[in-house]
Amino acid sequence: AQSVSQHNHHVILSEAASLExxxxxxxxxTVNLFWYVQYPGQxxxxxxxxxxxxxxxxxxxxFEAEFIKSxxxxxxxxxxxxxxxxxxxxxxVKDTDKLIFGTGTRLQVFP
Amino acid sequence: xxxxxxxxxFQVLKTGxxxxxxxxxxxxxxxxSWYRQDPGMGLRLIHYSVGAGITDQGxxxxxxxxSRSTTEDFPLRLLSAAPSQTSVYFCASSPLLxxxxxxxxxxxxxxxIL
Numbered sequence: 418a419q420s421v422s423q424h425n426h427h428v429i430l431s432e433a434a435s436l437e438x439x440x441x442x443x444x445x446x447t448v449n450l451f452w453y454v455q456y457p458g459q460x461x462x463x464x465x466x467x468x469x470x471x472x473x474x475x476x477x478x479x480f481e482a483e484f485i486k487s488x489x490x491x492x493x494x495x496x497x498x499x500x501x502x503x504x505x506x507x508x509x510v511k512d513t514d515k516l517i518f519g520t521g522t523r524l525q526v527f528p
Numbered sequence: 529x530x531x532x533x534x535x536x537x538f539q540v541l542k543t544g545x546x547x548x549x550x551x552x553x554x555x556x557x558x559x560x561s562w563y564r565q566d567p568g569m570g571l572r573l574i575h576y577s578v579g580a581g582i583t584d585q586g587x588x589x590x591x592x593x594x595s596r597s598t599t600e601d602f603p604l605r606l607l608s609a610a611p612s613q614t615s616v617y618f619c620a621s622s623p624l625l626x627x628x629x630x631x632x633x634x635x636x637x638x639x640x641i642l
Contacts, residue, residue: 426568430591451630460633461571478534507570515586516561516620516631520570 418457419443419512423519430526432499438493440508445523449511450491452482453518456504464506467491478502488506530554534619534634538625541609541641546635549637550606551619559622560602561586562594577602581627609641 420443430436443446449515452464467514482493491508503526508519533551553560561576565585573586591613593605602621604606606613616638620631 423570453631460635461620461631462633463630465577466630479530513574514559514584516573517587518563520568 419448419510419517421508421510421517421519423486423506423508423522427523428525429488430524431477432500432526432528433497434525434526436498436502437492437493438524440491440493440507440519441489442491442510443489449509449523451480451509451516452476452480452491453507453509454491454504454506455521461507462504464493464499466495498524500526501525532619532621532632532634532635534617535634535638537541538638539640541606541639543609543641545609545610545612546605546607548617549606549617549639551602551604551634552561552600553602553619553632554600555621555623555632557621557623557632558599559624560596561620562592562602563618563620564588564603565618567614574611574617575603594624611641613639614641615639 422441423438433499436467444484450467453461455461465474467484505521507521532553558579562574563571572588575594577583615637618636619634622629
């Protein structure tokens, strides 16, 4: 079965800093990959997804992620974070008919 | 369009009590699922359903039952609550078989077992 690893558990940044959150999945073949965000007190929302095609995927709020098949990775990036990006971020991979989530990365952005 | 509606939002139970967490969606989605969210463990899949009358186990199904008698509803039952089931529970749905489409999540149910 697929699994997802998020190695950054807690990231603290100042506003305008660049962000990269790691995500690795366990095995190859055709993969569907997702990044979800959970703002404090809210439910999960989709940031972006990769199904096929261009490995550089652009999502909402200036986020992007790059699918690197050789590294089994799907890292999330943002060139300049804002205080409003404070949230928990989850990487997820489709495994047959299930969506498997990573343990999440808590991002705190200070003004 | 209400999306995915979960009730109740908060619940406190005593060990051994039973209860049902309700989940309803009005988007005619085939696929529905239940997750629990615990600190440091992310979201773990409890049970899922690919359509009415069909359910299957996820990563952590023990202690939970589900049924899918209609497309709209996917209740999660705790038959005998245990403190280890203290968690935040999220229901999700998506339009197609499997998870190729993004999941729509409910607002969650925060459950405490004393």
